[in-house]
Amino acid sequence: MFFAVVSLTILGSAMGLFLGYAARRLEVEGNPLVEEIQAILPGSQCGQCGFPGCAGAAQALADRSAPITLCPPGGRAVVQALALKLGVEANLSDVKDNVPMIAEVKEEICIGCTRCFKVCPTDAIMGAAQQMHSVFREACTACGKCEEVCPTESIKLQPIPVTLHAWYWHKPVIQPMQAVSA
Amino acid sequence: MREYLMLLLSTVLVNNVVLVKFLGLCPFMGISKKTDTAVSMGLATTFVMTMASASCWMLEHWLLMPLGMVYLRILVYILVIAVVVQFTEMVVRKTNPALYQVLGIYLPLITTNCAVLGIPLLTTQEKLPFVNSLLYGFGSAAGFTLVLLLFAGLRERLALAQVPGAFIGAPIGFITASLLALAFMGFAGLV
Amino acid sequence: MKLFRLRGGVHPESRKELAADRAIRVLPMPGRLYVPLLQHVGAPAQPLVNVGDKVLKGQLIGAGQGVISAPIHAPTSGRVLAIGDFPAAHPSGLTAPTITIEADGEDRWLETEVASDPFALTPDEIAARVAAAGIVGMGGATFPSAVKLNLSRKNRVRTLIINGGECEPYITCDDRLMRERAAEIVEGVRLIRHAVGAIEIMVGIEENKPAALAAMQAAAMGTEVRVIAVPAMYPMGWDKQMIRALTGREVPADGRTADIGVLVHNVATAYAVRDAVRFGRPLVSRLVTVSGGSVVEPGNLEVPIGTLVETLFQYCGGFAGKPARMVLGGPMMGVELATAAVPIVKGSSGVLALTSGEIGSVQPAPCIRCSSCVRACPVGLLPLDMAAHIRAGDSTGSVALGLKDCIACGCCSFVCPSHIPLVHYFNFAKGELMEQERVKLKQEATKKLADARNERIARIARERAEAAAKRKAAREAKERAAKEAAAKAATEVV
Numbered sequence: 001m002f003f004a005v006v007s008l009t010i011l012g013s014a015m016g017l018f019l020g021y022a023a024r025r026l027e028v029e030g031n032p033l034v035e036e037i038q039a040i041l042p043g044s045q046c047g048q049c050g051f052p053g054c055a056g057a058a059q060a061l062a063d064r065s066a067p068i069t070l071c072p073p074g075g076r077a078v079v080q081a082l083a084l085k086l087g088v089e090a091n092l093s094d095v096k097d098n099v100p101m102i103a104e105v106k107e108e109i110c111i112g113c114t115r116c117f118k119v120c121p122t123d124a125i126m127g128a129a130q131q132m133h134s135v136f137r138e139a140c141t142a143c144g145k146c147e148e149v150c151p152t153e154s155i156k157l158q159p160i161p162v163t164l165h166a167w168y169w170h171k172p173v174i175q176p177m178q179a180v181s182a
Numbered sequence: 183m184r185e186y187l188m189l190l191l192s193t194v195l196v197n198n199v200v201l202v203k204f205l206g207l208c209p210f211m212g213i214s215k216k217t218d219t220a221v222s223m224g225l226a227t228t229f230v231m232t233m234a235s236a237s238c239w240m241l242e243h244w245l246l247m248p249l250g251m252v253y254l255r256i257l258v259y260i261l262v263i264a265v266v267v268q269f270t271e272m273v274v275r276k277t278n279p280a281l282y283q284v285l286g287i288y289l290p291l292i293t294t295n296c297a298v299l300g301i302p303l304l305t306t307q308e309k310l311p312f313v314n315s316l317l318y319g320f321g322s323a324a325g326f327t328l329v330l331l332l333f334a335g336l337r338e339r340l341a342l343a344q345v346p347g348a349f350i351g352a353p354i355g356f357i358t359a360s361l362l363a364l365a366f367m368g369f370a371g372l373v
Numbered sequence: 374m375k376l377f378r379l380r381g382g383v384h385p386e387s388r389k390e391l392a393a394d395r396a397i398r399v400l401p402m403p404g405r406l407y408v409p410l411l412q413h414v415g416a417p418a419q420p421l422v423n424v425g426d427k428v429l430k431g432q433l434i435g436a437g438q439g440v441i442s443a444p445i446h447a448p449t450s451g452r453v454l455a456i457g458d459f460p461a462a463h464p465s466g467l468t469a470p471t472i473t474i475e476a477d478g479e480d481r482w483l484e485t486e487v488a489s490d491p492f493a494l495t496p497d498e499i500a501a502r503v504a505a506a507g508i509v510g511m512g513g514a515t516f517p518s519a520v521k522l523n524l525s526r527k528n529r530v531r532t533l534i535i536n537g538g539e540c541e542p543y544i545t546c547d548d549r550l551m552r553e554r555a556a557e558i559v560e561g562v563r564l565i566r567h568a569v570g571a572i573e574i575m576v577g578i579e580e581n582k583p584a585a586l587a588a589m590q591a592a593a594m595g596t597e598v599r600v601i602a603v604p605a606m607y608p609m610g611w612d613k614q615m616i617r618a619l620t621g622r623e624v625p626a627d628g629r630t631a632d633i634g635v636l637v638h639n640v641a642t643a644y645a646v647r648d649a650v651r652f653g654r655p656l657v658s659r660l661v662t663v664s665g666g667s668v669v670e671p672g673n674l675e676v677p678i679g680t681l682v683e684t685l686f687q688y689c690g691g692f693a694g695k696p697a698r699m700v701l702g703g704p705m706m707g708v709e710l711a712t713a714a715v716p717i718v719k720g721s722s723g724v725l726a727l728t729s730g731e732i733g734s735v736q737p738a739p740c741i742r743c744s745s746c747v748r749a750c751p752v753g754l755l756p757l758d759m760a761a762h763i764r765a766g767d768s769t770g771s772v773a774l775g776l777k778d779c780i781a782c783g784c785c786s787f788v789c790p791s792h793i794p795l796v797h798y799f800n801f802a803k804g805e806l807m808e809q810e811r812v813k814l815k816q817e818a819t820k821k822l823a824d825a826r827n828e829r830i831a832r833i834a835r836e837r838a839e840a841a842a843k844r845k846a847a848r849e850a851k852e853r854a855a856k857e858a859a860a861k862a863a864t865e866v867v
Contacts, residue, residue, distance in 0.1 A: 003249045004249070007249060011241075011258070019269065026275070028279070032279055042816050073816075075812060077816075087283055087286065121826065141819050162467065164461060164465065164468075166811070168801065169800040170801065174737050342762060
């Protein structure tokens with residue numbers, strides 16, 4: 001009884017000390033993963049994921065406290081890249097396969113208040129006070145910040161019209177086999 | 183020499199830890215979706231299992247038996263395994279952060295891999311000498327890695343196959359595993 | 374001549390007899406022509422005319438922009454009626470920017486510069502004339518020919534191959550062109566050779582066109598052009614297959630034919646080159662085969678670019694019963710048309726109206742891994758594995774198996790006993806990957822913009838703070854000076 005208690009105590013403390021020493025020697029500074037994840041994210045700091053910016057989202061992703069499907073502007077491409085990086089299954093059915101959108105200014109009711117272009121994270125809106133604003137299609141990430149601040153509801157997200165250049169074949173749908181009558 | 187080779191052959195194929203003894207099934211199903219992660223997991227387990235076999239033998243013969251504390255065997259073994267796993271985790275995290283991320287929760291879970299505890303217990307039961315215990319542990323782990331790799335390869339192809347709705351995912355995985363186990367039964371009587 | 378062994382390929386029923394023996398007829402000028410601005414691979418042309426302008430036949434109405442592009446010319450004289458969107462010959466049925474011209478019936482040519490001796494022109498002049506004429510690959514690839522000529526000259530091409538394969542079933546326009554206008558083609562071939570300085574010239578013609586072979590051989594007699602019969606099989610008209618048959622060489626997977634010193638042009642392109650170089654005439658019309666079981670009187674027509682497909686069918690006697698499917702191009706690689714009200718473009722070799730008996734539609738069944746598709750693939754890919762990856766949502770995985778090298782020839786779908794729409798899978802995956810690429814590029818660009826904006830905001834804030842600090846320092850210094858002055862004054866007073 002006595003031997004058992006003593007020897008197990010010694011054994012346990014020795015191993016604890018060994019692990020403690022190893023932890024000191026093998027300490028990892030920070031998490032290199034966070035930076036790698038941040039490089040994957042769109043970086044427009046739009047805040048649609050609920051985190052203050054892409055850096056916060058990257059931290060949450062590295063801690064596994066956020067799903068990899070958190071980034072709406074990133075779409076499927078970002079989800080797949082994150083899945084690869086983090087080694088998890090990409091459940092693409094969770095990604096809202098939303099149609100690509102773009103902000104558009106309704107010229108009749110735009111009052112030129114400049115609020116939208118002040119909040120645009122990618123400088124995609126051009127305009128000046130009392131002047132009609134317009135949107136650069138290539139730069140708009142459809143984050144929707146401009147839509148929120150517009151006092152006259154003249155700026156709205158619209159689906160991007162499909163062009164010949166962007167169109168491609170849909171995925172073939174295979175119906176389950178019909179019973180073959182012999 | 184011949185004896186050692188026979189021991190290796192026996193542990194890797196004939197008495198395969200996963201498909202014949204049915205130990206360590208959780209990582210077998212859990213980490214077998216991709217071949218590269220399967221190999222990494224296999225190597226980590228190999229390291230832990232070999233180390234655990236060696237240190238358990240030493241504790242058994244130099245501590246527990248002389249002091250007559252064999253009734254504490256499982257407790258001590260689990261302690262040793264947990265320490266080795268913790269150490270492995272630290273090393274992997276330091277040397278290969280990407281692999282650390284990929285293995286994720288399964289790395290600490292090597293502790294609860296029943297094969298890791300099972301093999302030292304079996305070597306103790308069979309009263310094997312030190313080198314034999316070491317080879318027993320290593321051979322079993324190599325068998326584990328082999329089967330994990332084979333199964334991951336199968337599952338990579340299964341993911342592409344058209345499977346009836348009710349069998350998609352784990353069910354067809356289990357069926358495949360059972361077929362693989364049947365195949366390994368063919369090694370019975372080899373040694 | 375010894376021919377080389379070919380890989381893959383299939384032998385569909387040729388069905389060329391429907392139109393092969395019908396001589397070329399010239400289609401009467403239709404009332405309106407719809408000329409799309411993008412009829413080639415590359416950037417669309419920029420319109421140069423306004424609504425209401427009078428144009429002459431052959432007048433430049435769209436200028437090519439960028440390195441890979443081609444200009445567009447008026448196919449007849451008349452008035453520009455509209456510049457806007459019009460349904461394009463595309464499976465999506467979407468519209469494309471198009472110039473609509475109302476013909477005035479005179480069909481008056483623009484004054485063109487006729488070269489009395491085209492062989493006296495320098496290679497640069499020939500390439501410039503080909504570029505100005507807006508000639509593109511007329512076999513269907515529609516790659517701007519002048520770009521190809523310049524590239525070939527830069528790469529010192531040794532071998533010039535003229536492609537008279539025409540392996541698509543039904544299509545006979547190249548066959549008729551070779552039978553009736555062999556001398557002109559040979560002259561065009563020699564002009565191309567003159568332009569690129571090739572040493573060896575070969576014209577490959579499928580052996581199922583004996584009349585065309587004989588005509589071309591007669592026309593090439595005494596010239597450096599060699600006319601060679603190649604086996605009749607699909608896709609013999611694929612340039613890399615033709616190169617393999619005639620030279621035994623393989624074009625690298627991600628390379629061009631020029632990389633192995635070969636230039637390939639279609640026979641119809643050679644004919645258009647001759648027109649452009651000798652007479653200065655741009656490409657404003659082409660031969661089109663009108664065929665298929667539903668067409669009353671199939672034939673080969675010389676059609677101005679921009680004619681509606683329905684006009685062609687009407688001229689050929691209309692339909693005998695409603696066609697089950699209308700196709701622009703051949704049945705293997707052509708596009709299904711939702712409506713016949715789409716214009717003929719530079720790359721349209723045929724229009725088909727097929728009966729339900731000719732198309733056959735069978736429900737796809739599961740893959741039985743018979744590997745027929747692997748044997749049929751002329752590129753040497755594994756269509757069944759590629760399709761399995763794509764079906765499982767792993768398009769990227771199919772790229773590793775060579776999706777980018779797939780030419781969508783349709784051999785795999787044609788031989789599949791389970792009728793799996795393999796090419797459909799590949800087209801989908803190629804589109805999906807292209808879309809992902811576009812999204813990625815956009816994301817990189819917007820990321821740069823966002824970074825620039827954040828930096829700018831930080832800089833402005835910093836500058837403001839600095840300016841404020843400076844102002845404060847100046848104010849303090851002033852106050853201090855004032856205080857000191859006051860103190861000094863006080864001491865002086867005291």
